[in-house]
Amino acid sequence: MFEMIEQWAWIGWLVLIALFLVIEMLSLDFTFLMLAFGGGVGLITDLIGMPVWLQVIIAGIAAALFILFLRPPLLHRLRRGEDPAKSNVDALIGLHGTALADITRISGEVKLSNGDTWTARSSTDAPIPRGGRIQVIEITGATAVVRPVSE
Incomplete structure (x- = not known):
């Protein structure tokens, strides 16, 4: 059974990425986009042939790094054009x-x-x-x- 999970893990990563992207479209705060990027890293590690447990760890670390280092500058650029006038x-x-x-x-x-x-x-x-x-x-x-x- 574990071999079957390893063989079809790429489908799980694709489903997870799609789910995160749909949630991101509803929330628009870049958190789930960063999680989808982490899932993309997990997918790449699966295509390279790493074991599932290592894929999950690497994807989690990548998602955390994306949230900590990529999300803040993206939010800053998004809000840069806001009208500073009070309303x-x-x-x-x-x-x-x-x-x-x-x-x-x-x-x-x-x-x-x-x-x-x-x-x-x-x-x-x-x-x-x-x-x-x-x-x-x-x-x-x-x-x-x-x-x-x-x-």
Whole structure:
């Protein structure tokens, strides 16, 4: 039986490589791609004629090396072209605005410098009067947590 496993191990390596590639297509984080590369090394060792136990060890070591040394630069190159500008809620943090209604720790309303109108609450115990200048320090759900800003 062990001879049959050794004879057909290349099919196991191909199936394993295909499985890792399919999982990689779903996850897109290069981990399973590195495991597939390790499986490719295992396939090569099988074609050279090494015993199965040595194939598994070499494939495991190769996959670990790929994950440690090849994956980080690939991830860096992938993320190199990302837009560094903040977006969505992150872009609102630090914006200034004006209180449209008195702002307390419970309720209020602000118009931000980007033109958005938000429900708001104060981060301080002192209420912020209508017309007061504010700065957004946090977004909680659909409410801007603001603090007063002096001119």
